[in-house]
Amino acid sequence: MENSFNTSPLNRKRGGELIKDPVGLVETYPTIPLTVDCVIFGFEENKLKVLLIRSDLEYFEGKWSLLGDIVQPSEDLDEAAYRVLNQRTGMDDIFLEQVKAFGYPARHPGGRVITIAYCSLLNIQHHQLKILDNELHWHSLENLNEMAFDHQLIVDECYHWLQKRIQEHPLGFNLLPEKFSLRELQNLYEAILGLNLDRRNFRKKFFAMDFLIDVEEYETDVPHRPGKLYKFNFEKYEKNKRKWTGIDF
Amino acid sequence: MENSFNTSPLNRKRGGELIKDPVGLVETYPTIPLTVDCVIFGFEENKLKVLLIRSDLEYFEGKWSLLGDIVQPSEDLDEAAYRVLNQRTGMDDIFLEQVKAFGYPARHPGGRVITIAYCSLLNIQHHQLKILDNELHWHSLENLNEMAFDHQLIVDECYHWLQKRIQEHPLGFNLLPEKFSLRELQNLYEAILGLNLDRRNFRKKFFAMDFLIDVEEYETDVPHRPGKLYKFNFEKYEKNKRKWTGIDF
DNA sequence: CCTAAATTGTGTAAAAATTACACAATAATC
DNA sequence: GATTATTGTGTAATTTTTACACAATTTAGG
Numbered sequence A, B: 001m002e003n004s005f006n007t008s009p010l011n012r013k014r015g016g017e018l019i020k021d022p023v024g025l026v027e028t029y030p031t032i033p034l035t036v037d038c039v040i041f042g043f044e045e046n047k048l049k050v051l052l053i054r055s056d057l058e059y060f061e062g063k064w065s066l067l068g069d070i071v072q073p074s075e076d077l078d079e080a081a082y083r084v085l086n087q088r089t090g091m092d093d094i095f096l097e098q099v100k101a102f103g104y105p106a107r108h109p110g111g112r113v114i115t116i117a118y119c120s121l122l123n124i125q126h127h128q129l130k131i132l133d134n135e136l137h138w139h140s141l142e143n144l145n146e147m148a149f150d151h152q153l154i155v156d157e158c159y160h161w162l163q164k165r166i167q168e169h170p171l172g173f174n175l176l177p178e179k180f181s182l183r184e185l186q187n188l189y190e191a192i193l194g195l196n197l198d199r200r201n202f203r204k205k206f207f208a209m210d211f212l213i214d215v216e217e218y219e220t221d222v223p224h225r226p227g228k229l230y231k232f233n234f235e236k237y238e239k240n241k242r243k244w245t246g247i248d249f
Numbered sequence C: 001c002c003t004a005a006a007t008t009g010t011g012t013a014a015a016a017a018t019t020a021c022a023c024a025a026t027a028a029t030c
Numbered sequence D: 001g002a003t004t005a006t007t008g009t010g011t012a013a014t015t016t017t018t019a020c021a022c023a024a025t026t027t028a029g030g
Helices: A022-027 A077-089 A151-165 A182-193 A199-209 A234-243 B022-027 B077-089 B151-165 B182-193 B199-209 B234-243
Strands: A031-044 A047-054 A067-070 A095-102 A114-121 A137-140 A212-218 A228-232 B031-044 B047-054 B067-070 B095-102 B114-121 B137-140 B212-218 B228-232
Touching (some): A047 A067, A077 A114, A095 A151, A151 A182, A182 A228, B077 B095, B077 B114, B095 B151
Antiparallel strands (some): A031 A047, A095 A114
């Protein structure tokens, strides 16, 4: 809040006088604990997974919880989310975007805590979970049942956000290894969107986008004819981002 | 943040023990002042407008600012935004959605303040500004120059959000009077999207959506052939929302 | 080494959606 | 009653999307 408000008990402007002491003003504001929570998606065995940990509150004993942390007093929100991600995955070039703030007053049994949810996409193979909490693991999105706090709601919203977002921008590549076959790519899109896609049309669409680099290699260790491997041209995509209109399946 | 974190100074889980006192835990969290800011859009004279007030901080003297307020300690975020909207416009059935949290540490000259931005759409005709601050007014989106705080950024993000959102859901009706002509509707879409649209195709598209109710009335006070007036079938839209895929221009 | 199983890779025709485009009808103004 | 401004309407051309089948490649197993 940065404006006077006739009906607000605090920060009232009296007769058009300007406020000279912004620090003094902010000191009168009530304060609230603030956290970030990361919905970290991965893709494994043709399923979309999310990285969870057991809640450490007795109140939520046995329930799953997102990875999160307090936002420090002088820390940017994105920075806090990035810190959580980095501490947990050891990686630092990971896709991360803010999705939504959740602030229902009773969402935390310990009192009012507001959280900002972030969505992150990473390639499960390329990272080793840094912290060996045995309860930290990749959980299938399908059979999440009860989660701690409002984390089920947060996961649901982030999942819908992802479904929408992936049809506007080719984010899916963040979930795949550097080199991937078109089959893997299609499996990923099918898993995220919950659809069956036509193989020929799918390939046509991605070749038309012209962001795939043929690396002149083939799958190995598959019990059938191996597919060609491709890389995603992140550079070209970044350049052409502006012109980008969407994918659509 | 609702998880223990090995590297976090606070809220540490020791040897797998569960935390029994969530209130005690939350009491150890640092707290931050939190506000909401509303980007209230209106449509007048074929221009998209935003409702602004002069900043009451001397630091930002003369600059324009969004309408916002502190989030009270036990108030939901949506509720706080709604309160701001209601206090300013006197209306209570207004479109309102959360867009993004802004938390850059130096965004407020009085110290750390995090704000959650909301986007709202209302019909300028149908409401009377309640509070007669003479500096509260509808400002054209085009010639906003310098704003207080990071409000220029917030307005920009909300405007882009709106451009995108209006192509997925027919939100535009919130900005128009109850009864409107197709010309007004087209002007609105053209103003928001910054495009020129083909009249015949535009009409075709909206009739195909089948959310327009012909009220069997005509425009008055126009110096030319009057157009038919329509209402938007909000009810039918709400029912069919799920099936909705998008508009596209 | 031969066969079976699984999957890759490829093109085209039909259907659907989008675009471009012009003129008569209506009401107001002078 | 002529002029001006705008409404209301349909169709053909183009583009996009969808549906669909078969030969080629590799592995696995007898």
